[in-house]
Amino acid sequence: MTEQHVTADDSERTPPPLDHQAHRRTQRRRALVSSMLGNVVEYYDFAIYSTAASLVFGKVFFPTSDSVTGTVNTFGTLAVGYLARPLGGVLFGHLGDRIGRKIALLITLVAMAGATLLIGLLPGYARIGLWAPILLIVLRLIQGLAVGGEWGGAVIMSVEHAGARRRGLMGSLTQSGGSLALLLSFGAFSLLDGLDERTFLSWGWRLPFLVTIVMLGIGLYLRLKVEESPVLEAACDGGERTVKPRTPLWDAVRDRPRALLLGIGLGLGPFAAYSVLTTFALSYASGQLGLPRQLTITALMISSGGLALGIPLFAALSDRIGRRPIYRVAILLMMVNAFVVFQLIQTRQAAAIIIGFVISVSVLHAATIGLLPAILPELFPTRYRYTAVSVAYQLTSAVSGGLTPLFAALLTGPGGPGIIAVSVMMAALCAVSAGCALALRETRDVDLVNA
Template sequence: MPSAQPSERPEHQHQPTTPNPALLRKVAISGLLGTVIEYYDFLVYGTLAALAFGQLFFPKTNPTVGTIAAFGTLAAGYVARPLGGAIFGHFGDRIGRKSMLILTMVLMGGASILIGLLPTYASIGVAAPALLVLLRVVQGIAIGGEWGGATLMVVEHADAERRGFWSGVMQMGAPLGGLLSTVSVTTVASLPGDQFLTWGWRVPFLCSAVLLGIGLYVRISITESPLFQQAAEARKKQDAGSAPNIPLVQVLRRPRTLILGCAIGIGPFALTSIIATFMLTYATAIGYSRSDVMTGLMGTSLIGLVAIPFFSALSDRVGRRRVVLGGAVGTILLAFPFFALIDSKSPTLLVVAMVLAQGLLQSSMYAPLAPLLSELFGTRVRYTGASLGYQLAALIGGGFTPMFASSLLAASGGIRSTPLSILVMACGLVTAVAIWRTAETRGRDLSGNGNENDHAPLPVASPAA
């Protein structure tokens, strides 16, 4: 594939089908609800890991080690996400998107409800943290398959000119899920200490049952992706009498596409982990109250509700690369000023810093990921390829960042933000280099039309200098 300038549009930019507006809205709402549940469950867990899990499930350790151990269970869920992407991606590419989406939603919501019912260390001893890790892994596997399926249902129903816009509607679930998690945790965290640790922390997890019921009601009524149906019919004719293609093998056969897709997502996931999970630990250690941090988290979610659809739609006009690269460069340049604002110990500046980092910079890198990763892969491997790229980025950028940050603070012998600023800069640099090495995908034909792109990831060319 020839090199593409950031401003160029690929020649093959029109899909053969015209989307049904009413159906597309329903599919987008279904994806939105799934993303709400995904982010609600993961952010509730991350926040409560910082506030309570060290005491509830790892009480025999000192506070620092207990926090790292609690974040370790957070990482366990992220480790399971690529596994879920591979499992559900395989069956989603072979059987269909819709059935996998229903299954992942049930597993994801069910695991969260069971965490809310889980006995603590005081009741059942070491079985408590063991079960917590197990449920976290189940949750991670389910979420590993959720994003890819929800994204593809939206992208494969939409027309080429507005994939970013409709993906933005779906990805509004990220800040909306964050807002709901912040509200629920803030409410229970205001309880007296003994009530919060006795039963209050369970309430946000149990509330997942409501989201699960609404999500399933909408999701069951949507139709299968038209592009998958076309590919399935073509595969029946082409695969007759031959060994079936394994999507994961096809994706790994050209690993450069997967590696670049993963690297692009590291920056936004790292920022999310720093702001939504680690910030409670860091900010309260230097003198902020819980309510100060929760106010900042609420502000980032509200800004994200506008910023994510804006940047997603913007990527339809100026290209995915420009939008992501702008956010990555901004992250690199503002990493030290960001922590300088936090270290000022001003609640107002704390909120400004969090909104700037999460609400704007993270949103600009995250918003184009759904159409971008979908456009990198052919229809027959798209669920597997897009899911693995996204979930590996979540694992590397999001799963381990809180542990790295906690370990850096412990190694520095005190609360020093310089190592944290360098960590944020490094993650932003990874995203910047990766998106610079990726050709523009905006407007790419996703139908495959029976060519080699049905069987393997689309080639990625280095942009011209």
């Protein structure tokens, strides 16, 4: 291993000159801030669609006298975005591994913001008929492609710029950007709660989509100031890879199939629980339980704020005691909680509902999903890390995060087995993740350059 390789991953072991140390600290801060805020922009855009899908789109783009059919159609378009995410992971992962992380991340940011702005300007079914849902699906597809390439690149930039002893924390702060985005999303719609139903459906819901233009400008400014990943540059300069991979996805499937499967499995349970609670639970609470819309939004805002704090706390702890013990305990508790949380929602008591969301999101979700930004990059070598991490994360997001709200709506519709079946579905996916956690080796001490 050359000296350059060592300093690329862990400057604490072989200190470089002071001026180089100062430069690296500056770039480390820029990488962290740009990745975190870029993730806020991307996931805010993705999250406001999920919120609007629960509250608005069934009436604006899929008008029907059958509310259940409208809900299923709406969650179907929601699933389109999730299903596009693995393809986005392959596309932008390929670009990131071959031409660099920075360029790929700039493209994802512009694509996401552009699609979100157009959704905010899109006429409804009453004005353009079937073109409204068709164009909505196309724009949602673009959103899915963009966010599919965003997460992997953002966490890799943070982790590859970090020292070896702080990878969990640095990666988790990027992940926290996603929870802050969800908080901003619910906050934006909460500010519109004073509007009457007609005004909200006419133009009020569009405002959270249109403010994306401001966030786009901030995100681009920050990302243009960040240099390429030092781990990638070290690998390109004669270490792990002297030739850029022609087919990063095939290399990952051929060389690390077990790591890919474990990476996919680790996210199934957390994504299922989170997606059901942040999308399906909104329509379930207001439509079937008759609860005010603001109550569930408030519960999600509080729990999302707790999530933004919980993710770095559990990740920092994983830097000290390891990733496996924290994840294993949390995923087992999440299996049990799948049955508890809906019992709390069905009490129709505000305090019980908020407690249920805080336990589910701020604690258990934080302790599982918050470790993946470190675990996944530590499973794969530099030459196809962007592709492998993106595909693993986004594939589980598509399968678990995208389809579970749709299945939950079907299970609780007329003739369905009811809410207990939703809990069984969530627990079963958590059980798969628990099995993967048992098979996972500890990754905390992996050298990223020679992973």
